[in-house]
Amino acid sequence: MSYSDNINNSNKNFNYCHGCGLCTLVCPAWQQQKDVRVSPQGHAKALQYGGKIKAEALFSCILCGACSAICPENIDLTTMLLDLRQQSEKTPAQQTIENDLLQLIKLKHEQKFSQPPINKTVFLPGPELRSNQSYLSHIMQLLNNRYDIAIAGDDGYDISMALEAGVEIPAHRLDSFLQPIRFSIKLIVSDGLLIQKLHHWLPYTKINSTGYELSQLPQIREHIKDSDFYVIESRAYHCNFEKNVSHYDKLQREQFCQFNLDLNRLAIPTGAVSNEKLRTAECFNTTKQAEWMLSNKQFARIIVEDMKDLALLSKISDKPVLHLAELN
Amino acid sequence: MPPCPVAPDALQGIPRQQTNPARWQGENWNEFVSTLQADNIDVIEDRGTRGIYSTDAGGLAYGMPNGVIIARDAQQISTLLRNAQRYHIPVTVRGGGLTTEGESVAFGGVLLDMTGMSRVLHIDKDTLTVRTEAGIFWHSLAEELRRHNFDYLSAPLNLTSSVGGTLGVGGIDVNSAKLGCSADQALCLQVVTPTGDIIECSDEQNAELFQRVILGYGQFGIITEATLKIRPFTPMRMHYFYYRSLRSAINDLILLDQNGVPDYSGILTMMDKAVTLLIAFDSAEREKTFFEQWHKQLHGYGELGFGIRLASYYALHPWRLNELFFLLRRKHTLFPDLQPAQHMRNGEIIDRTVVFSRAVWKHWGHKNMVIPDLATSVDKFIDAVEKGNAVCKHYFPRYTLYCVGIKLRAEHKAHYELSSIPHDAKDFSYGCEFEPILEENNYSRDYLQSFKNAIYDIGVDMDTSYYRFGGMMKAYIRRALGDEVVEKHLALKRIADPAMILNRNVIF
Numbered sequence: 001m002s003y004s005d006n007i008n009n010s011n012k013n014f015n016y017c018h019g020c021g022l023c024t025l026v027c028p029a030w031q032q033q034k035d036v037r038v039s040p041q042g043h044a045k046a047l048q049y050g051g052k053i054k055a056e057a058l059f060s061c062i063l064c065g066a067c068s069a070i071c072p073e074n075i076d077l078t079t080m081l082l083d084l085r086q087q088s089e090k091t092p093a094q095q096t097i098e099n100d101l102l103q104l105i106k107l108k109h110e111q112k113f114s115q116p117p118i119n120k121t122v123f124l125p126g127p128e129l130r131s132n133q134s135y136l137s138h139i140m141q142l143l144n145n146r147y148d149i150a151i152a153g154d155d156g157y158d159i160s161m162a163l164e165a166g167v168e169i170p171a172h173r174l175d176s177f178l179q180p181i182r183f184s185i186k187l188i189v190s191d192g193l194l195i196q197k198l199h200h201w202l203p204y205t206k207i208n209s210t211g212y213e214l215s216q217l218p219q220i221r222e223h224i225k226d227s228d229f230y231v232i233e234s235r236a237y238h239c240n241f242e243k244n245v246s247h248y249d250k251l252q253r254e255q256f257c258q259f260n261l262d263l264n265r266l267a268i269p270t271g272a273v274s275n276e277k278l279r280t281a282e283c284f285n286t287t288k289q290a291e292w293m294l295s296n297k298q299f300a301r302i303i304v305e306d307m308k309d310l311a312l313l314s315k316i317s318d319k320p321v322l323h324l325a326e327l328n
Numbered sequence: 329m330p331p332c333p334v335a336p337d338a339l340q341g342i343p344r345q346q347t348n349p350a351r352w353q354g355e356n357w358n359e360f361v362s363t364l365q366a367d368n369i370d371v372i373e374d375r376g377t378r379g380i381y382s383t384d385a386g387g388l389a390y391g392m393p394n395g396v397i398i399a400r401d402a403q404q405i406s407t408l409l410r411n412a413q414r415y416h417i418p419v420t421v422r423g424g425g426l427t428t429e430g431e432s433v434a435f436g437g438v439l440l441d442m443t444g445m446s447r448v449l450h451i452d453k454d455t456l457t458v459r460t461e462a463g464i465f466w467h468s469l470a471e472e473l474r475r476h477n478f479d480y481l482s483a484p485l486n487l488t489s490s491v492g493g494t495l496g497v498g499g500i501d502v503n504s505a506k507l508g509c510s511a512d513q514a515l516c517l518q519v520v521t522p523t524g525d526i527i528e529c530s531d532e533q534n535a536e537l538f539q540r541v542i543l544g545y546g547q548f549g550i551i552t553e554a555t556l557k558i559r560p561f562t563p564m565r566m567h568y569f570y571y572r573s574l575r576s577a578i579n580d581l582i583l584l585d586q587n588g589v590p591d592y593s594g595i596l597t598m599m600d601k602a603v604t605l606l607i608a609f610d611s612a613e614r615e616k617t618f619f620e621q622w623h624k625q626l627h628g629y630g631e632l633g634f635g636i637r638l639a640s641y642y643a644l645h646p647w648r649l650n651e652l653f654f655l656l657r658r659k660h661t662l663f664p665d666l667q668p669a670q671h672m673r674n675g676e677i678i679d680r681t682v683v684f685s686r687a688v689w690k691h692w693g694h695k696n697m698v699i700p701d702l703a704t705s706v707d708k709f710i711d712a713v714e715k716g717n718a719v720c721k722h723y724f725p726r727y728t729l730y731c732v733g734i735k736l737r738a739e740h741k742a743h744y745e746l747s748s749i750p751h752d753a754k755d756f757s758y759g760c761e762f763e764p765i766l767e768e769n770n771y772s773r774d775y776l777q778s779f780k781n782a783i784y785d786i787g788v789d790m791d792t793s794y795y796r797f798g799g800m801m802k803a804y805i806r807r808a809l810g811d812e813v814v815e816k817h818l819a820l821k822r823i824a825d826p827a828m829i830l831n832r833n834v835i836f
């Protein structure tokens with residue numbers, strides 16, 4: 001087995017699965033349902049045997065990426081899961097989401113965005129940060145200390161939503177999204193799922209998550225305390241696993257905080273970033289998942305990288321929950 | 329003969345038939361399923377789901393169940409087994425499916441997936457015990473225990489083996505020479521008998537059932553819950569010593585184990601060219617005692633000393649340089665994986681099972697896990713390893729031997745009957761796994777099987793036991809362990825399981 005050597009660019013598909021079960025072990029969807037049919041192992045083996053995978057099983061998955069990071073065969077399981085979503089027979093509710101998304105994609109394609117300058121680091125903050133101007137401007141300020149930074153007009157959230165919903169993205173929309181950022185020096189992206197695909201689409205561009213970048217800044221790091229429970233955004237973390245493991249391990253050694261990492265050093269997700277409208281409530285329960293993440297952990301406050309984790313954890317924890325950017 | 333129930337349409341127009349008329353042919357299946365469904369038990373019959381369980385980690389035995397049931401609780405399993413007795417339907421139990429001889433593969437009938445029962449029920453900090461459902465992976469158990477700063481005692485170096493599957497076969501860890509096999513940490517069990525009774529058993533309560541179920545290969549009941557000993561979590565201080573000779577490394581291993589020196593010990597080799605003795609400690613004091621009192625008695629070298637000896641050997645045998653390159657490459661890739669920064673703190677390994685299990689999959693993992701083994705008494709061990717080593721050499725250019733001791737508990741003697749623990753072992757038993765490094769080479773199944781048989785034949789000749797015990801190597805059990813003990817257990821099995829439905833063909 002291997003931690004995927006870096007970014008999972010493997011061409012291996014489900015055919016290569018030999019059923020070791022590691023992806024099942026670490027899969028939050030499996031952990032909740034204890035039914036191998038919701039895990040990548042279940043999908044891969046079923047496909048090998050000519051079986052069909054039910055949409056309900058596919059959409060139980062929160063696309064956290066842990067399975068891809070641990071697969072000893074280095075199968076790009078996230079891509080497999082996204083492809084299967086595209087091929088699956090959608091429920092009426094999912095069909096409605098698909099239609100709405102196609103509308104949104106059309107709108108986004110027609111919208112004229114300002115072009116970020118070529119030789120800059122470009123920040124794709126995502127809709128949650130955009131709708132919270134105070135956080136956004138503060139993060140921009142922080143990142144400006146380190147980079148010559150510009151904010152992207154288009155951060156492709158419609159594309160990310162389409163990926164998650166299993167909606168095929170029209171080539172012209174993908175082009176209109178990628179064209180302005182194709183020659184950027186570096187991208188800082190909040191959406192973990194998008195990061196995973198951007199690694200494939202723009203293989204020569206440096207891409208980091210917002211959490212990774214903020215947690216690099218000394219003025220943020222120094223405020224992380226040993227009594228903090230730090231929640232890493234799992235999608236971004238797993239898609240560049242090797243690098244992220246070292247980064248957060250170093251942070252742990254310096255600041256002594258706890259992380260939402262399991263014994264494999266995979267990030268335990270809350271699932272808050274996933275689109276719950278795509279699944280039925282019984283499939284995956286984010287509150288239950290977040291409670292498990294925190295269970296029997298001793299800490300004074302929670303630090304999060306993602307705005308949706310901020311919202312969810314603020315609801316269920318009686319301890320203060322802060323976004324990383326608030327540490328400075 | 330009716331058509332084969334497993335793949336009736338495998339050949340277009342030519343219904344396949346079972347060639348073995350003694351085998352279950354699918355009789356009563358539909359009635360059985362209807363009865364279970366009436367009891368709200370979901371029998372999954374689609375081909376995709378059944379395919380998930382078509383083989384085990386060995387990847388050499390293939391079989392399809394007619395239906396899969398995901399275990400949810402003891403009552404559900406009891407209903408399943410009562411009806412399986414009534415309709416004579418074979419039931420194969422599976423935990424992690426990490427067997428290598430097809431023991432957890434269903435050749436028709438029901439495959440019961442125990443991983444559906446994976447909850448930790450209670451951690452008792454005062455008595456240092458945990459009560460858990462038995463389908464749980466050891467790794468998931470460790471994950472929960474660590475949140476309370478506890479650890480289990482010993483478990484296979486494999487993230488996805490289950491508690492129930494391991495208690496049923498034994499379980500060896502690198503601390504087994506100190507703490508015994510994994511099954512030794514079980515204090516009591518909830519078992520569903522083959523006739524569907526739900527029984528709590530231990531050495532004090534229903535002792536006979538307990539003794540048969542522990543290391544019993546799922547013949548006498550399905551373990552649904554287990555109470556296990558636990559211990560405070562400690563990181564591990566690891567040391568390596570290198571040898572050119574298997575014999576002297578094994579002698580040193582036995583010396584240290586018998587004197588209770590290390591907390592963890594084992595031998596890992598690259599062929600018989602680089603033999604590494606691994607020893608580790610739970611505490612600085614024990615480590616200090618080792619260096620003060622025992623270190624000088626060892627015959628192994630440090631890395632530099634060994635490197636010089638290896639270099640001189642290959643200087644005199646230049647036609648074997650390929651082998652040297654292999655050793656260097658292996659060292660270069662394996663050693664960093666045995667001490668990855670994220671799992672180390674202050675020079676100590678903090679997640680030993682993760683580190684070792686992942687290294688096992690990465691460096692030895694393959695779609696065919698071929699790991700025949702020999703389990704012997706202390707006296708026979710060196711001979712057995714040397715004979716096995718010669719077989720490995722004959723079959724494969726690259727291979728590994730993994731040797732580890734198991735401390736035997738006099739009070740558990742009854743557990744060990746008809747098991748991987750050799751009948752003539754006293755105080756300690758030793759096991760050696762013989763593992764070819766298959767890499768990208770494609771060996772035929774016949775070749776791999778022939779290799780395994782050659783190792784198992786050594787066991788017959790030397791009157792030893794095996795850790796991998798049932799399934800495809802069932803034929804060895806009687807030869808190696810003798811008629812008397814097999815007949816005794818067969819008679820017990822016939823009483824406990826009148827229709828012989830539970831894990832049929834694994835041992836009997």
Ligand SMILES: Cc1cc2nc3c(=O)[nH]c(=O)nc-3n(C[C@H](O)[C@H](O)[C@H](O)COP(=O)(O)OP(=O)(O)OC[C@H]3O[C@@H](n4cnc5c(N)ncnc54)[C@H](O)[C@@H]3O)c2cc1C
Nearest residue numbers: 423424425426427484485489490492493494499500546551
């Ligand atoms: C790469 C690799 C490394 C390994 N390393 C080790 C090691 O270090 N040490 C070691 O000891 N072993 C090792 N093994 C062997 C394997 O891990 C053990 O045999 C393991 O304990 C089996 O557990 P399991 O849950 O996979 O059981 P399974 O393979 O699912 O089942 C084992 C047997 O027990 C029965 N069974 C399963 N669950 C139950 C239950 N709840 N009640 C009753 N019977 C049941 C099954 O029918 C079967 O006969 C290794 C195997 C592989 C492939």
Ligand code: SF4
Nearest residue numbers: 027061062064065067
């Ligand atoms: S992405 Fe996460 S939730 Fe989805 S299958 Fe993989 S591990 Fe499970």
Ligand code: SF4
Nearest residue numbers: 017020021023041071
């Ligand atoms: S981790 Fe990879 S090889 Fe193992 S079961 Fe999952 S998909 Fe298959």
